[in-house]
Amino acid sequence: MEFPLIAPRPPRLSALTEGLRRIEASGVFSNNGPEVRGFEAEITAQLFGGEGASLAVGNATLGLMVAIRQAAGMHPRPGTLALMPALTFAATAQAALWAGLTPLVCDVEADGWTADPRHEEELLARYGERIGVIVPYATFGTAIDLDRYAWLARTHRVGVVIDAAASLGTIDEGGRGFGTGAPFTIVYSMHATKTFSVAEGGLVYSGDATLIDQLRGMINFGFEAGRSATLPGINAKLPEVIALMARAKLAEIDAVCDARAAIDAAYRAALPAFTMQVATGRRQATQFMPVLLPRDLAAHRSAIVAALAEDGVGVGQYFSPHIGEQPLFRDHGLVEPTPVADDVAARMLSLPITDAMTPADAPVIAARLIAAIERVADGAAGRVGLRTEERSVATDLATVVIGGGPAGTAMLTSASKQDKLVPLAEAGLAIVERRTRMGAGELGSYAIRSDTTAETFLSAVKDNPHPELAALAQHPAGQLMERYVGELGAPLADTAPLLTATADRLKAIVTRHGGEVLTGHDATQVQRTADGRWATSVRDGAGAVRTLVSRNVVVATGGYQTDAQVAGKRVAGMPLGVLAGRRLMRSDVLLRQGGVEAVHERLRGVPSPRIAIVGASTSAIAAAVLLLKSQPGFAFGAGAVTILHRQPLKPFYPTIAAAHADGFHDFDENDICPVSGFVLRLAGLRLESRELVLRMLALGGRTPDPRVTSHRIGGDEDAAAREIIEGADLVVGALGYRPRAVSLLGVDGAPLALAHHAGRPMVDRHCRILDAQDRPVPGAYGIGLSAGFVPWGKLGGEASFTGQANGLWLWQNDVGQMIVDQLLEREAQAAA
Structure with missing residues (x-):
């Protein structure tokens, strides 16, 4: 018996003749006709408990395009970002591009293969208001945490659109249709290959009916009322004939999803050694069965797929390559490092689940998969090193x-x-x-x-x-x-x-x-x-x-x-670790994301903190700049930040004349680069660090920042340097790298x-x-x-x-x- 990966079974038009005659009699074939309105009302009632509103669209990609454009603020600035996971279909990123946004691709978490929450939040903190919308993907029909995205939307004041292409029919942990009551828009697919199989079509749902009202104008050329465009718009309306098919599919969707869930369970029982997506919700509208090959077999995936095809099993590789690996999005998006998505995509196989199958078919396909692996692996082990000792x-x-x-x-x-x-x-x-x-x-x-x-x-x-x-x-x-x-x-x-x-x-x-x-x-x-x-x-x-x-x-x-490296450096005749004790922090910790927050935590309860920064490098001055401009700021008084250094703090200048014009004369011919003519080309501080030093030296008419001062360490007997360090509430060691x-x-x-x-x-x-x-x-x-x-x-x-x-x-x-x-x-x- 052969098992195709996908065997579409949309409603048969030949069985819908009464509805077809009804459409012909109405004379309305598109433009939000009675079949479309009927389908929208029925699906809102049946799958979403009557909450919110639904909008039928020509396909899910069109739905994503208008929903993303709406969520990003209708007229997003050039360069506005759409944050999305690497493991999603190309349509997600394509829709963002068509909406005028730049995809920002993040990693996924290892169990559910949905967007990694920590990476999302790191990017939201890093890119700030440049992110106009988050577009999470409910991977393979799973029920992701919508409450968390509502919290992100409020906290970061960012739009949210959920790509739930495969989730129409998924039931969440609360027993409701996935998406019910969501305060943002959720986009589902009704493509022939989906579990909610029609022919072509999509659905946009929100618990907020006003969002759907606005989107309804956007999918009709931007006409909110009359024939004058007031919104960005396209023609994304669903034809009446497709709406008729969607109403028929809605009548059977619970039975279809239940049958597929039973096949899913049979696969899990038959392939206990394989990694599969962690199940969420009460029921997933399963389109196919995704499994991960063991890592040592990833290089043989194509051969395994070919071997299964010879055995009559159609196999897919969704989503490989993931969007971060596809040329268009590499060239026109911002792709963050995605180690988990890279690994998952390289090992993914999609096994068949179709409406023609029964749970008894799953162990048959599982056996063919194992047999194919054994044939391929035995022939390849000597060539590529399947075993770690080879x-x-x-x-x-x-x-x-x-x-x-x-x-x-x-x-x-x-x-x-x-x-x-x-x-x-x-x-x-x-x-x-x-x-x-x-x-x-x-x-x-x-x-x-x-x-x-x-x-x-x-x-x-x-x-x-x-x-x-x-x-x-x-x-x-x-x-x-x-x-x-x-x-x-x-x-x-x-x-x-x-x-x-x-x-x-x-x-x-x-x-x-x-x-x-x-x-x-x-x-x-x-x-x-x-x-x-x-x-x-x-x-x-x-x-x-x-x-x-x-x-x-x-x-x-x-x-x-390292902490030991910094603590062991001798300053004013003593190891810095002895002078500073537990108050010591290495500069590399402070300068990283979260470093300022760590300083706030260390200084909690200190009303007027004093900080000593030891070092004269760019890292030392950059540490001072970071602390002085941090938001929320510190309650620094005069001289609260002291930079202790052995060498003089000197700025870079492009010419001797520029240095003299600023009133800087602390250099001689040995400080001038013979090739470029730059003053202190290598030793001079640059950019932000230079600007702070210029202020500290009151050069070029600049006014010093009273919060920062400096002390040049005089040698091993410098009691003043020891006193500054011992009196500081925090000591930052900016003493180089190895x-x-x-x-x-x-x-x-x-x-x-x-x-x-x-x-x-x-x-x-x-x-x-x-x-x-x-x-x-x-x-x-x-x-x-x-x-x-x-x-x-x-x-x-x-x-x-x-x-x-x-x-x-x-x-x-x-x-x-x-x-x-x-x-x-x-x-x-x-x-x-």
């Missing part, structure tokens, strides 16, 4: 890049700008990134502005030789960055979408030219081989291990800060002793990783935060600079180019 080895690589965050992708960006990315990929390139997507790293989790201009972020893509990268200037992520041109940096959270979109396109170029990008993988160690190459051990999320053998390895794993470097092992498997282990820079002036004797380790390079690189020669920089340079512009240009040139030169030498 290893696959790639031995012909030129370069392995460990880390696909801002620095790792910046190096690829540099290669693309010099038209060297393709040769790099063709030589044999693999990129390993532990997150599910490359690009932004952890930048999206910070609450501060960048110390890099928006123009710098955009320069990575504008006029890029690769058209797909150049086009990002017009992408929503590029347009978002464009808003900050000329300002004091961009919020780091708003830089993440452009970095991620850029990385997606870099990935496509690399893979198209023979390279490999392993996201969701950890590089656990890198060992020297007997022939002088590097063997990088890589583990995926399921524990499967691969080995990548390459001539070169580039470490771009960033930096980190490299988060993967272990490099010798041929014998013993860890190599490296310079950064002793606290010295990780790399030399050519970005080569240094050993304990400060000698370059052949074929090993480093880039990024805490690498310790200092610009020199044509890269410029002032002679007086003694720190390290961690600038995105440098990584995307001269520093990245330096590494790429060395990699390609080594390949040329190897080929010769």
